[in-house]
Amino acid sequence: MAGLEEHHTLPLPAFSEPVKLLIVLAPYYRAVADDLLAGARATIEAAGATCEVVEVPGALEIPPAIRIADRQSNFDGYVALGCVIRGETTHYETVCNESSRGLMDLGLEGLCIGNGILTVETMEQAVVRADPGQQDKGGGAAAAALHLVALTRRWGRGRKGVGFRPDAILIAGGEEGPQGA
Secondary structure, three states: OHHHOOOOOOOOOOOOOOOEEEEEEOOOOHHHHHHHHHHHHHHHHHOOOEEEEEEOOOHHHHHHHHHHHHHHOOOOEEEEEEEEEOOOOOHHHHHHHHHHHHHHHHHHOOOOEEEEEEEEOOHHHHHHHHOOOOOOHHHHHHHHHHHHHHHHHHOOOOOOOOOOOOOEEEEHHHEEEEOOO
């Protein structure tokens, strides 16, 4: 039945300024992860963007890795890649639900994230979805991140900071001075 469905894919956005993405990859199923990564890299390259890749042990570690990178680096967006295959226990539901919830929470905070964590019943399903020549879910996740970066730039708002700037303090009279002044 899935072969009868018609899918529409948006063209990749164009950028006037460089775009830098971080791909966070959970390579538990290495062959699947390699295909997801190949698709994501090809899409990022086709958009004229650049990327870095970091690996984490599993899908549950992807949202925290993205949060750490967002707080400590300068990426425009993120691509989450991994695969969870149903097993005999409820661990599958926990990993699927919590990794997805973590990514959605970060997205609702304003991070530009493409979710390419496959949640499948069988290895055969994973292979088809990961393969860049078939469903190319890695490429789709990269495209999603790029589209969110484009929307963020289109609307021209940088993220609003919360709290204080650690490199400056308020001195008498309301002026900012260097920390320790």
